[in-house]
Amino acid sequence: MDIISKLRDEFNNKYTNSSKIKNLVEKLENGDVEYGQAHEFAIELGEMLANVFKENLSVDMFPDGKISYGIADKILNETLGKNYDLISDYSRDIQTIINKKAGFNIKCVRAEKNQSRIDNMVKKVSDDNFENVQWMFDEPVKNFSQSIVDDTVKANADFQYKLGMQPKIIRKSTGHCCDWCEALVGEYDYPYEVPPDVYRRHRFCRCTVEHRPGGKKVGTNIHTKKIMNSQEDIDERIRRYEKEIKENEITREKRKSERIKKSEEFENNKKATHLASKRIQELNEVEPSITSNLKEISKKTNGKMVGLEYRLKSKESLTRKILSDAKEADISLESASKNIKDILRYTIVYDEKDFVKSYFDVIDDFNKKGYNTIRIKNTFKDGQVYKGVNTIVDDGNGNLFELQYHTPKSIEVKEGGLHTLYEQQRILDKIKDIDEYNKLKNDMIELSNTIPIPDGIERIK
Numbered sequence: 001m002d003i004i005s006k007l008r009d010e011f012n013n014k015y016t017n018s019s020k021i022k023n024l025v026e027k028l029e030n031g032d033v034e035y036g037q038a039h040e041f042a043i044e045l046g047e048m049l050a051n052v053f054k055e056n057l058s059v060d061m062f063p064d065g066k067i068s069y070g071i072a073d074k075i076l077n078e079t080l081g082k083n084y085d086l087i088s089d090y091s092r093d094i095q096t097i098i099n100k101k102a103g104f105n106i107k108c109v110r111a112e113k114n115q116s117r118i119d120n121m122v123k124k125v126s127d128d129n130f131e132n133v134q135w136m137f138d139e140p141v142k143n144f145s146q147s148i149v150d151d152t153v154k155a156n157a158d159f160q161y162k163l164g165m166q167p168k169i170i171r172k173s174t175g176h177c178c179d180w181c182e183a184l185v186g187e188y189d190y191p192y193e194v195p196p197d198v199y200r201r202h203r204f205c206r207c208t209v210e211h212r213p214g215g216k217k218v219g220t221n222i223h224t225k226k227i228m229n230s231q232e233d234i235d236e237r238i239r240r241y242e243k244e245i246k247e248n249e250i251t252r253e254k255r256k257s258e259r260i261k262k263s264e265e266f267e268n269n270k271k272a273t274h275l276a277s278k279r280i281q282e283l284n285e286v287e288p289s290i291t292s293n294l295k296e297i298s299k300k301t302n303g304k305m306v307g308l309e310y311r312l313k314s315k316e317s318l319t320r321k322i323l324s325d326a327k328e329a330d331i332s333l334e335s336a337s338k339n340i341k342d343i344l345r346y347t348i349v350y351d352e353k354d355f356v357k358s359y360f361d362v363i364d365d366f367n368k369k370g371y372n373t374i375r376i377k378n379t380f381k382d383g384q385v386y387k388g389v390n391t392i393v394d395d396g397n398g399n400l401f402e403l404q405y406h407t408p409k410s411i412e413v414k415e416g417g418l419h420t421l422y423e424q425q426r427i428l429d430k431i432k433d434i435d436e437y438n439k440l441k442n443d444m445i446e447l448s449n450t451i452p453i454p455d456g457i458e459r460i461k
């Protein structure tokens, strides 16, 4: 079972079997509730979730002992999101009962989910080793859960204030918190009297914040006979409020998926760079011996090594190739990295008349040295875009390199006009720009047709 399903199951299990929750839900159904119960409910769910994390998350579950951004995002959004749903519904229902008891028949609003707080937690837990961030799955989870009640208090006070009512915010202490909390205890008219810190809660603080409706009741103004805050009026405001919340949610979702994509790209780049360094390092060790063997063979067979200074792909270009190959073939970066066989590559040039004989001389010399040509691609044929003999050689120890055989004319075409045309073609969309694509292809074939084909070339296969 994956981590997310496991956490979800464990939480649901605890939730349905909790006698405390059952009791609080019963109280709500009987209308026998005050804001204190919303806080109790939130504290209980916060502790429940923190326990689920404690019992089910461990360092050995994550590669390199670290939670990736993507996984952290899934875990925290699923679990804290679920707590948000449960707690904001419960708090809203309590607020509705409190309103009714106070004689205000006003629908209540759900608080907006504090997504940026979840996002910050995601960032924090994926920034460091699991052992260093494990505490984030405890107290901050409880604190977040209780803040959902505070957010409901605030949202409803604000909503009623905008309806022309005079809501009050009440902060209570558990009696044994700290001086900072004691100083905040009180009853405040919303919004002007409310101290900015009233919704703040330090770690391990279990003080509560409540909202009490007050002021004008819904009804007819006895002087003007004008209906104030009619039910339709209120319903319309609620609709608008909910629509706004929905729109905010959609915007945030969009931003979030962009952020995840970016972070995945970043992780992929890091991984591909690491793989590229590793492969280049491996080949660096065998390169001097392979290069000296090739130089010796080239001298003996009257060949000319060209582009020797570019024999090793740069780390940057190999990284790009690993990324693009993995994407194109939909394979892992590891597989893509393993499949690349031309990280070390050489080009040897022979005149047309000696080309085929020289090729077989090289093969003979290779055999003597234990080198084995494992792949041959001969495109010296009419109508080809590119002309040359491209081979992959095994040095006898599993180290692969590419060796290209060219004639003076074929290397000139390859490095001159052909390369330019290829670069133009590469950036085109094969479907949308098909005409331009085919035109460039024909240009390339035409150009390659100026290359004389060496005699007896069909023997190379």
Ligand SMILES: [Zn+2]
Binding pocket: 173, 174, 177, 178, 181, 205, 206, 207
């Ligand atoms: Zn406190």
